[in-house]
Amino acid sequence: MSPAVPTLDLESRLLGASPLVIGLDEVGRGALAGPVAVGAAAVDAGVAATPLPEGLRDSKLVSEKRRPDLAERTADWVRAGSVGWATPGEVDEIGILGALGLAGTRALLRLAEAGVDVPAGVVLLDGDRDYVSRPARDEFGALDVRPVVKGDRDAASISAASIAAKVARDAVMVDLHEQFAPYGWDRNKGYASAAHRQAIAEHGLTPHHRASWAIAPAAGLFGRRPVGS
Incomplete structure (x- = not known):
């Protein structure tokens, strides 16, 4: 159709x-x-x-x-x-x-x-x-x-x-x-692809993430310095 x-x-x-x-x-x-x-x-x-x-x-x-x-x-x-x-x-x-x-x-x-x-x-x-x-x-x-x-x-x-x-x-x-290549935003445009979630788990949050959302394991949210900060 x-x-x-x-x-x-x-x-x-x-x-x-x-x-x-x-x-x-x-x-x-x-x-x-x-x-x-x-x-x-x-x-x-x-x-x-x-x-x-x-x-x-x-x-x-x-x-x-x-x-x-x-x-x-x-x-x-x-x-x-x-x-x-x-x-x-x-x-x-x-x-x-x-x-x-x-x-x-x-x-x-x-x-x-x-x-x-x-x-x-x-x-x-x-x-x-x-x-x-x-x-x-x-x-x-x-x-x-x-x-x-x-x-x-x-x-x-x-x-x-x-x-x-x-x-x-x-x-x-x-x-x-270009500045945050590990997160694959050229492909996923910031949405919750598996690769994007994996990058958050590995590298933490950037200043462009919505930090109030439960989008990463605790270590990613609180245990690492945000990328680009």
């Missing part, structure tokens, strides 16, 4: 009453190391009247080799796009949902800096939990945020956000690999 193709059906319905729709999706939520990223993709009636970029899918359904080209074409298609970030330290300090809220707010702020009237739009958030309304309130006031289960698969604006965030975060992890 071929992968599900997202559509603009939901966005088109919402654009009947709103001037724009902003899709949000996160990447890196379950990783052991590296930042979390939230992509944002704004579409309006003009965008909705044009064909979707060929091959647009949830980033998990697109091969790593094809994602960068798709991300470029998708960036040209949307009205505006951005990626917001939260650091491993912020994950440790306020938890993963709090960090996702910060990253999502930062992505929306970047859209605003690009001239997007964020409060005028409807925000579609992949998943079943709204992690962005509360942290974004101080910046934008009350937003119309609507979680969409499997939105990265079904809603084109969220798929576009997913692709942008995935390509941007993968690039960060590949760059970090």
